[in-house]
Amino acid sequence: MKYRLVVTDLDxxxxxxxxxxxxxxxxxxKRLREAGIMFTIATGRGERAAGPFIKLLGIDMPAVLFNGGEIYDPSRGPVYTSYLEKDVFHLVIDHFRNSEMGIVTFHxxxxxxxxxxPSHDLYLKREKVEVERLKDPEEVDEVNKILLVGDVPLAKKMMAELEKKAGIRINHVQSDRFYLEVIPDGVSKAEGLRKLCxxxxIDRQSVVAIGDNMNDLSMIEFAGLGVAVENAEEEIKRAAGLIVPANTENGVAYLIKKIIEGDIT
Incomplete structure (x- = not known):
């Protein structure tokens, strides 16, 4: 069997x-593992938000978290971590603090x-995770990422203005209709997957990666077989070698069945 590892996005x-x-x-x-093929996740989520799913799925090998900024081993904790550059952190916080965008930071x-x-309410309702309140977001300046929540087109416009003003490129990626993530320079799901390989x-050609949003594009292009669910962004579908049913129609199960049965080689 050609493929040795299946990596899936979560949300x-x-x-x-x-x-x-x-x-x-x-x-x-479960059947995939019984067939001798490894399985893990690659997600923009951090340890707290990804942890329940790592446990539910019985993942006992490293996972790619923070859009490639961390390789997390469930038994040992982080085995690789990248933090957002401090000058970029402060630039982004200062630029967005008085906007309508909700700022969430992660360590x-x-x-x-x-x-x-109000935009924070959207995040809290959707993610249902415990958060810590700060008086100022710059109280913690060693972070894995900044999440901007709300009007993503506005956030992208403001980010372009900041990049022009500062004269630098800031690594950011859309991970959801309402989320724009600011991550360390050079970090991507592809680079996280490269480190995992x-x-x-194992060789990248032995990896199947499946996703739906723009933060999945790099790993879909990196993997031996890149797969998109039917509900994926059109650019993701164009980059994928295979399109499977939507996330609401068990697209991952469909893909796994095809791999186990040898329909995908």
């Missing part, structure tokens, strides 16, 4: 629209919010 891919993993997907992942398994805004001692 919009493995998870349905209610942020649940279907029994069909859970059973398929490993801790999530921070200051200056609670090095750890596992």
């Amino acid at each position: 919009g891919t493995l998870l349905d629209n209610e942020k649940r993993v279907s029994s069909a997907n859970i059973e398929a992942i 490993h398994d801790r999530i921070f919010i200051a200056d609670l805004k 090095d750890i596992l001692g």
Whole structure:
């Protein structure tokens, strides 16, 4: 069998629209492992938000978190971590603090919010994670990423203005209709997956990667087989070598079945 590892995004891919993993997907992942093929996740989520799914899926190998900014081993903790450059962190915070965008910052398994805004309610309602309140977002300046929540077109426009003003490129990626993520320079899911392949001692051509949003594009292009769910962004579909049913229709289970049965070689 050509493929040795299947890597899936969580939100919009493995998870349905209610942020649940279907029994069909859970059973398929079990069968995949029984067939001798490894399985893990690559997500923009950090340790706290990804942890329940790592446990639910019984993942016992490293996972790619923070859009490639961390390789996390469930038994040992982070084995690789990249932090946002401090000058970029302060530039972004200062530029967005008085906007309508909600600012959420992350440090490993801790999530921070200051200056609670209506847009934060969207994040808290959707993610259902415990957060820590700060008086000022710059109280913690060693972070894995900044999440900007709300009007993403506005956030992209403001980011372009900041880049022009500062004369630098700031690494950012859209991970959801309402989320724009600011991550360390050079970080991407592709680079995270590259590091994971090095750890596992496998070739990129032996990897299947599946996703739906723009933060998945790099790993879909990197993997031996890049796969998009039907609900994916059009650019993701164009980059993928295969399109499977939507996240609400057990697209991951469909893909796994095809791999196990030898329909995908």
